Amino acid sequence: MSDPHLRRRLLGTSMFAGAAIVAATALMASPVSAQDAQVEDDSQVDDIVVTGSRITRQDYQATSPIVTVNQEDFQATGSVTIDTLVNDLPQFVPSVNSTSNNPSNGGQANINLRGLGTPRTLVLMNGRRVVPSNSDGTVDINLLPTPLIQNIEVISGGASAAYGSDALAGVANFILNENFEGVQFDSQYGVTDRSDGVTESYALTLGGEIAEGRGHLVLSLGHSSRDQVFNRDREFSAISGPSGTSPLGSTTFDSNNLPNLTLVRTYFNDATLTNTGQFGFNNNGSLFSYVRTRNFQSPGGIDYDGFANPGVSDYVYNTGPLNLNQLGLDRWNAYVGGRYEINRGAEVYANLLFTEYNSANELAASPAAGNVPATGFRVPVTNPFITADLRTLLNSRANPNGSFLLNKRFNALGGRRASENYNVYQSTVGVRGELVGLRDWTYDVYAQYGRVLRTTLQSGNVSRSAVQRLLDAPDGGNSLCAGGFDWYGETELSAACVNFIGRTAQNLTEQEQSVVEGSLQGSLFELPAGDLRFAGGIQYREDVFEFRPDASLAQINPIVVRADGGSTGGSEIAGFNPGQRLVGDTNSVEYFLELLVPVLSDLPFVQQLDLNLGYRISDYSTVGKVSAYKADLDWQVVDFLRIRGGVQRAVRAPSVGELFAPINTSFPSVGAASATGISGDPCDTRSSFRLGANAAQVRALCLTQGISASAIDAYVFTNNQVPGITGGNPDLTEETSDSFNAGLVIQSPFDNPWLAGLSASIDYYNIEIQDVIGTIGASAQLQGCFNARGENPTYDPNNGYCQLFVRDALSGNISQAREVNGNLATLKTSGIDAQFDWNFGLADIGAPDWGDLNFNLVLGWLENRERQDAPGGPFTNRTGTIDSVFGNTFPEWKSLSSVNWAYGAFGLGARWRHVGELTQFGTAIELGSADYFDLNGSWDLTDTVSLRFTVNNVTDEQPIVYSPGVQANTDPSTYDTLGRRYSVGLTARF
Known part of the structure; x- marks a missing residue:
């Protein structure tokens, strides 16, 4: 927070309004667009509007908790994407971003206010919606023109009365500098301490008056890039991503057709070895046991040996090295905006945003594993690549002629890579002006259209049917492709066989949003305490979404029961998750109004008392009519004290994806079983x-669900993912939230130079969302079914949680976890935000005149964060916990503080990013706090040219690791995974 003069001037009216307050010139006004014009000359200030309200008024102040950051704050991060700064703020729980490789959202940057979910954070640009990039309505802020972002305003609590659906958690309003004048060139280069992760950005901005001052144009062009970094390039993540599926290949014998136990124990020279039927294939033709990693012959390299502890731990393969720690980015932005005043009653304006960027995520080679037709392969006993050791165990089964399961990771095809291309444009055309003849009334009518085209090119996929043909061939597939498919141990495939089984897929996603809105506002009449002001209007909005998957990803092969008892079929592709076509649209007609009622003024301890009322009714094509409202109070007690607060009802209509998504295959994480935690498969004997x-009771329930009596006391689940399905629900209803906030804004009443620049605000918030749209995740399904928190005290197999998943009859493994959308129960969060600012000139306090100092602290305390999955069910308290899912890290304390010194042409600053202590969810494992320190500086070489530098994570603090982490043994969205890094930048303005 690096502008003490601006902050000192504005914090007297509202600490969090800060740089959010803007003014229109006397010749123009835009009552529906928050921050549509910036103050150029204090003498020209007329009416202003703040985010969260449609009313314009002189000296208007925010009644909701609001925090503002600006371009200088962004530059202090040394990043090329704006989400880096947003996620540093205590109000946000970091979600999918530049370090989100698996799970990934194609390189997007999504923001998650209050940890209530990215679809519940409404993103605006200059007070208007931004076209979404996802079927759930989430906006990708990579689309925004970073060089022109002047301020970011964030308000907490429901804002549907002002802006409509989606603003349950609040609003992030990105304000562009459309009044820019002159020519500015900006460049920046950054690199990590390990000489990787290079970032570069270049921007050219031009702007000025046209038509003798009756209009204005601004043009900004920008290019930025970010190099990818692999997990193998960092010590903490080089060994990560344990998986039971190895390139060596393995089998899990059917639980009703296990090999002879005595033979197994003799082979592995272990009289206590359990007969799980899980065996891996060594390159020398021998077998190794997954249980306690008996007889494992390592091919070498950390991929194989990273987790191996022969004789003690179960075998898992290290997938981490080929996963990305930081996703690459190559982005072009262009923005042009202009306005022209025809007369006092009409000013036309228009803007066009264009963004194109490329990104990619990369995973380990495609796995095909499990004991269900959709994931594994069946090998007939006639296959020529069966070795003598394996043949001996096969012949000892009750049915020696039965096929067996093959699990295999296809390293011969290389890693799985999804290359993404986004092509985006959004245009707005409107007219606004005064209603001539009416006292200070203005109108604004505009039409907006946005379109996102996303092209995903996937490589590394494997055709299941082609692999099965090779396995079933009497010659091992040599007649189908040169050399055939030797699946035993590490596999080298000929180019012909790679082409035979490999598949490249291309998916297309297209999203469009159209908005037409008309509004007017002004003074109705004068009351004793001031003008009664009104704003109202009507809006039509339409969202259209279409996902067109590659034909191979949408193909489902019929499930065929083989003569030997096994079965094949299911999804055609192994690798990236299959997908089905999704087409849908929603539209709404919405009416809104707002009143600013001056209640009292010029009384003892009541300088001004205002009531702000808002109401919106929306008619959706999907859920029908819904309504939202707000009632906010603003009380200026004395010059130095203001009290603010209010209640809000917000709504969110279900999105196209939530309503209409077809059933798709997924592989959700459930973690690993342990004796102290509640992750993993509860039926696992460990x-x-x-x-x-x-x-x-647990054992009895496991038997009822399908684990055989012969396997129940030796059952282990060596993977950390299970097969699942996801899908929409056309019967969804809207979400509703009720929020309450109350706070104080204080500016120092003292003239003492030490204290004159001291100001603070503190706000309490409480948000409760009902009928939450979402899914009960696979891990929660298992925990609920097995009564982890009292969900199923009688261990009833008919319990609702138990009905959400099924087990395979042969292996007992979970074969399908149904994560299908529904209106769940309740989501709650509450806490306190505080901001403190203190600035003074050294000369003013009697010290040598060596410049000015500014101190800033933004602090968040999370009082409560709870979720209830089903009506009447228990609430799960997540306060102070971290999980294995992005966007589920809820530290009790989080802060961002800075100190800045400015002296003439020079400036130095330091930032402290603090993430409080956390407990790993479901365990007693405690993770310490994380503290990162950054330095930044600037030097104005001339009046027009300046240099800047940053050193982020000065102490090279490593991320806190835990297992199972989100990815790379940690939560890369919460903790710094790159280490110390540097950037230098140059700005030239003429």
């Missing part, structure tokens, strides 16, 4: 469920 006080 889990706390099987070892706890209710072990007998």
Whole structure:
């Protein structure tokens, strides 16, 4: 927060309004567009509007908690994407961003206010909606023209009365400098301490008056890039992503057709080895046991040996090295905006945003694993690549002629890479002006259209049917492609066989949003305490979404029961998740109004008391009519004290994807079983469920669900993912939230130079969302079914949680977790935001005149964060916990503080990013706090040219690691994974 003069002037009216307050010139006004024009000359200030309201008024102040950051704050991060700064703020829970490789959202940057979910954070640009990039309505802020972003205003709490659907958690309003004048060139280069992760950005901005001052034009062109960084390039993540599916290949014998136990124990020279039927294939033709990693012959390299602890731990493969720690980016932005005043009653304006960028995520080679037709392969006993050791175990089964399961990771095809291309434009055309003859009334009518075209090119996919043909061929597939498919141990495929089984897929996603809105506002009449002001209007909005998957990803092969008892079929592709075509649209007609009622003024302890009322009714094509409202109070007690607060009802209509998404295959994480935690499969004999006080009831429930009596006391689940399905629900209803906020804004009443620049604000917020649209995740399904928190005290197999997943009859493994959308129960969060500013000139306090100092602290305390998955069910308290899912890290304390010194042409600053202590969810494992320190500086070489530098994470603090982390043994959205890094920049303005 690096502009003490601006902050000192504005914090007297509203600490969090800060740089959010803007003014229109006397010849123009834009009552519906927050921050549509910036103050150029204090003598020209007329009416102003703040984010969260449609009313314009002189000296208007924010009644909702609001925090503002600006371009200088962004430059202090040394980043080329704006989400880096946003996620540093305590109000946000970092979600999908530049370090989100798996899970990934194609390189997008999505923001998550209050941790209530990215679809519940409404993103605006100059007070108007931004075209979404996802079927759930989430906006990708990579689309925004970074060089022109002047301020970012964030308000917490429901804002649907002002802006409509989606603003349940609040609003992030990105304000562009459309009044820019002159020519400015900006460049920046950054690199990490390990000489990787290079970032570059270049921008050219031009602007000025036209038509003898009756109009204005601005043009900005920008290019930025970011190099990818692999997990293998950092010590903490080089060994990560444990998986039971290895390039060596393995089998899990059917639980009703296990090999002879005595033979197994003799082979592995282990008289206590359990007969799980899980065996891997060494390159020398021998077998190794997944349980306690018996007889493992390592091919070498950390991919194979990273997790191996022979004789102690179960075998898992290291997928981490080929995953990305930081996603690459190559982005072009262009923005042009202009306005022209025809007369006092009509000013036409228009703007066009264009963004194109490329990104990619990369995963380890495609795995095909599991005990269900949709994931694994069946190998007939006639296959020529069966070795003598494996043949001996096969022949010892009750049915020696039965096929067996093959799990395999296809390293011969290389890693899975999804290359993304986004092509985006959004245009706005409107007219606004005064209603001539009416006292200070203005109108604004505009039409807006946006379109996002996303092209995804996937490589590394494997055709299941082609692999099965090779396995079933009597010659091992040599007649189909040169050399055939030797699946035993590490596999080298000929180019012909790579082409035979490999598949490249291309998906297309197209999203369009159209908005037409008309509004007017002004003074109705004068009351004793001031003008009663009104704003109102009507809006039509339409969202259209279409996802067109590659034909191979949409193909589902019929499930065929083989003569030997096994089955094949299901999804055609192994690798990236398959997908089905999704087409849908929604539209709404919305009416809104707002009143600013001056209640009292010029009384003892009541300089001004205003009531702000808002109401919106929306008629959706999907859920029908819904309404939202707000009632906010603003009380200026004395010059130095202001009290603000209010209540809001907000709504969010279900999106196209939530309503109409077809059933798709997924592989959700459930974690690994442990004796102390509640992750993993509860039926695993190593889990706390099987070892706890209710072990007998857990065992009985596992048997009822399908684990065979012969396998139940030796059952282990060596993977951390299960097969699942996702999908929409056309019967969804809207979400509703009720929020309450109350706060104080204080500016120092003292003239003492030490204290004159001291100001602070503190706000309490409480948000509760009902009928939350979402899914019960696979991990929560398992925990609920097995009574982790009292969800199923009788261990009833008909319990609702138990009905959400099914097990495979042969292996007992979970074969399908149904994560289909529904209106769940309740989501709650509450806490306190505080901001403190203190600035003074050294000369003013009697010290040598060596410049000015500015101190800033933005602090967040999370009082409560709870979720209820089903009506009447228990609330899960997530306060102070971290999980294995993006956007589910909720530290009790989080802060961003800075100190800045300015002296003439020089400036120095330091930032402190603090993430409080956390407990790993479901365990007693405590993770310490994380503290990152950054330095920045600037030097004005001339009146027009300046240099700047940053050093981020000065102490090279490494991320806190835990297992199972989101990815790379940590939560890369919460913790700094790149280490120390540097950037230098140059700005020339003429």
